Amino acid sequence: MIIKIFGQLIDVIGKENLAFDVVEDTNALIKKLQEMYPPLTNLKYAIAINKKIIQNNTALKQDTEIALLPPFSGG
Amino acid sequence: MIIKIFGQLIDVIGKENLAFDVVEDTNALIKKLQEMYPPLTNLKYAIAINKKIIQNNTALKQDTEIALLPPFSGG
Amino acid sequence: MTEKNSKNIFFDGAIIASFIAEQIQKHSTKTNIGAHSIFLGQVRNDLIDDKKVAAIEYTTYKEMALEKMLEIREVIFDKYALTCMHIYHSLGKVNAGEISLFVFASSQHRRAAIDACNDVVERIKNELPVWGKEIFEDETYTWKQNTNG
């Protein structure tokens, strides 16, 4: 699966599209991301699944659209 | 003294500047105006003395700037 | 009373879009501004007793209105952290679809500009000695009455 990365998280992860082995759910995703990119642990970000921000652990599939969103600063 | 007339009151009084014998105060003025122009009795208007709307009876002199102001409708 | 504050707010006829654009453009040099809030009043072709409003003709008690406007400016600048505020009101005939009021408030952060603009519009409607005569298509007229919204 591909994870879209935005804003300051691009500085941390180093790319805008992160290829990733499929994981079961968003909890597993967060755990694995934090192992790979320890600075994420201290950063605030939301996860969008199919263009909606999720509040709870959510199942993932190969074709799920996943994005990591740091706090918005438009306007 | 001259009384400045504005808005719909011009339709009632027929002029924009009404020459008037000096009266003592605004209560006397209102009374006299209503005698001369009976429709005024049913109209809502404020009196401005020297460009300030007055709430209470106010003394008048020959050179006092007097204006009759119907409800505002700018904007 | 500074020169800046004593300026005339009245505008002969409708306020045109290119004038508004010029005013906006002028503020690009004020790089401490982060937010502009603009209110535009546009003449509606209301139906009143089956007759359509074609235009509004505005008159004012100019000396009192300018004095009142200075008072309003002072209250607003005391109340909100504004960078600047500009107000223009038409006098004379403004056709339906044209703009008769332009309020333009600017500040560093958005809350001040938005709240000040809103506050000023209410004060202009309620406190400024201006009268609108609604002229119908058949050239008869009625006197405009302001509502609260």
Add this chain to the structure above:
Amino acid sequence: MTEKNSKNIFFDGAIIASFIAEQIQKHSTKTNIGAHSIFLGQVRNDLIDDKKVAAIEYTTYKEMALEKMLEIREVIFDKYALTCMHIYHSLGKVNAGEISLFVFASSQHRRAAIDACNDVVERIKNELPVWGKEIFEDETYTWKQNTNG
């Protein structure tokens, strides 16, 4: 999803004053409108740790942002008696003093346009996936943080 509603709100680079004037001018044919409320966000040259912001570079998650904007439009049109509403947000580089956000709400009576414009600006700042990178005069940068005012 109507054509009108699905339109792109994003604008390449700064929003220029003449574009705003054109948008205002277009509404002169809508003679049922009595009030326009406009919000403009302008890039400030803030001092951050002694360095001056020269520009903001905006990026977005476009597919999500446009979907979110449709949701916001629906909420706003349900909540306020608007005639129309137009929103434009810059992407890419916008220099200090230039405009990056243009919200334009119109209604018959002023309350709806003013309240809707204010509401939409808050939602755009809080809910739209857009990020601003503040670029300093020396070409280093920091990521913008939105405040509540």
